[in-house]
Amino acid sequence: MKKTVIDQLDDIDQKILTILLEDGKTPYAEIGKNLHISAGTVHVRIKKMIDLGVIIGNHIEIDHKILGFDISAFLGIYLEKSSMYDEVSKELMDIPEVVSAHYTTGMYSIFAKLVCRDTDHLRETLSNKIQKIKGIQRTETFISLDATIDRPVSVQGMNL
Numbered sequence: 001m002k003k004t005v006i007d008q009l010d011d012i013d014q015k016i017l018t019i020l021l022e023d024g025k026t027p028y029a030e031i032g033k034n035l036h037i038s039a040g041t042v043h044v045r046i047k048k049m050i051d052l053g054v055i056i057g058n059h060i061e062i063d064h065k066i067l068g069f070d071i072s073a074f075l076g077i078y079l080e081k082s083s084m085y086d087e088v089s090k091e092l093m094d095i096p097e098v099v100s101a102h103y104t105t106g107m108y109s110i111f112a113k114l115v116c117r118d119t120d121h122l123r124e125t126l127s128n129k130i131q132k133i134k135g136i137q138r139t140e141t142f143i144s145l146d147a148t149i150d151r152p153v154s155v156q157g158m159n160l
Contacts, residue, residue, distance in 0.1 A: 017155045071116040072144040076108035084135035091133040
């Protein structure tokens with residue numbers, strides 16, 4: 001039977017991931033102290049998870065509202081042809097207001113999240129950037145009123 005990445009992670013690895021998901025800046029020494037292992041062991045295990053592709057990077061999370069971006073919106077994008085996905089995705093990558101985009105099943109070919117300063121900025125982004133992309137047939141916009149859940153997946157207790 002073929003061994004998978006999941007088979008290579010144990011309870012300690014899951015606990016390390018859980019701690020890092022809560023606060024990615026947690027020092028290795030503190031993680032080690034909490035788990036009763038050395039900081040060197042934490043380092044080796046994190047390196048292993050990076051090499052396995054479980055940990056794919058590190059980044060910070062910012063509060064868009066504090067920076068003056070008060071509108072989060074979701075955009076359902078209908079493509080003229082599903083084969084245009086790669087071309088349209090490349091164009092969306094060049095629009096800074098698009099913070100995520102997903103190729104989906106269902107009504108929309110692409111479902112994207114946008115962050116804008118206000119409704120004028122959203123309208124300008126839609127009409128002057130997104131709707132001008134070749135291959136986009138039409139869009140539907142949903143403005144988020146509140147985000148009650150926005151978190152990474154929990155690995156603790158998921159029976160990896």
